[in-house]
Amino acid sequence: MAVAKINKYAVSESGDTLEIVERPNGGVSVVMADGQTSGRGAKAISTMVVRKVISLLADGVRDGAAARAASDYLYTDRDGKVTACLNILSVDLQTGTIVITRNNPTPIFLAHKEQVECITSDSVSIGTNRNIRPSITEFPLESGITIVMYTDGIKFAGDRTGQPLNICTLLESMLEEEEPTAQEIADNILNQAIRLDNNRPNDDMTVVALRSTPTEVDQIRRMTVRLPVANLPGD
């Protein structure tokens, strides 16, 4: 599972928040939220939503219930005046499934081997109503699955120049070529989106890619974080 993330051009705080958490009964979940607008206000909202979901998942609450709780929480806290998009992508080793939870009109791409399909079912963002339900897709965890999800900064990349990003085609061509890693897929999509915005992202952009590949030989879990720091002394 890999993430690539960049802030809106010349804005230091990203309205996109993403955290990865270990599931208490085995597996891992990535929780991604995009708060209304960008900058500090959006960051506060998306952070609040992600923290609520992470904390519920860590207690063993199921993904759909966690998304509903986050919606009610945001609705109560902000009087229904603020909305956020929320996605949860889980590898659940207890059920042996992948679970995709969407409160986000932005589509998610799902590939079995090289066959790419797009999950575009209706899905509303959280916080503006009581009884908001997530759209949930669950299927067995098998080898050869690729999932790509992203925030609307990617969806609307190139909108100003009239050249939107065709992620389906891009993903198909990547999967046809050689076995790309999840990080290569996320990086490639983010880089294309940045280029379409003339190297100055019009919005915060986050891409998450998941790949299930044949069992590795070792039983080692690995995690890497790369954080760019402007003007590191001693360069």
Next chain:
Amino acid sequence: MAVAKINKYAVSESGDTLEIVERPNGGVSVVMADGQTSGRGAKAISTMVVRKVISLLADGVRDGAAARAASDYLYTDRDGKVTACLNILSVDLQTGTIVITRNNPTPIFLAHKEQVECITSDSVSIGTNRNIRPSITEFPLESGITIVMYTDGIKFAGDRTGQPLNICTLLESMLEEEEPTAQEIADNILNQAIRLDNNRPNDDMTVVALRSTPTEVDQIRRMTVRLPVANLPGD
């Protein structure tokens, strides 16, 4: 920043828990706890400690205060009868520093360029006493810093065969050769430790490596998680 982690041989739940969290004022923290013994009981303790610390850091609480709070919390919850080792390693972009918080007798290695030193100051694990204080080391975030920290499964690797791991020498030789990535350093140390335990780790093992390298050209944040799954269907 990279993590490599493996469970004790033939034990499905690791007593080591590790989470990485974004700091609210910029930067990232990795929180690592090792509960007494191994298996389910140890997992519950280390998870409780890590979640408490993560939640405080996300509220903007400073690392030392978060460690003390986690100690008092564990002491209260378990009547002072259970202990856990706790490390927090933070890249704090607000202060421009690296902060190492230790409640763990296991040493931490710190290198400026190829000069490796070892932080071995006295440090007690949390939970068994009121007023337990962490040992804190803070220094400017510069280019060319390498930090390695790990749980006692690594420290005691090879103990049964009388061949302990000399991490200082190992790290020096890695840094002298070519520019290893944080993941290569973590993997290399973990693999050596597993080998010294005859490929059957005597305890849960976790290694964290941090490297500050010259500024990358892009401003993209990246995160990768690799989770081994036994018997993935469709392999």
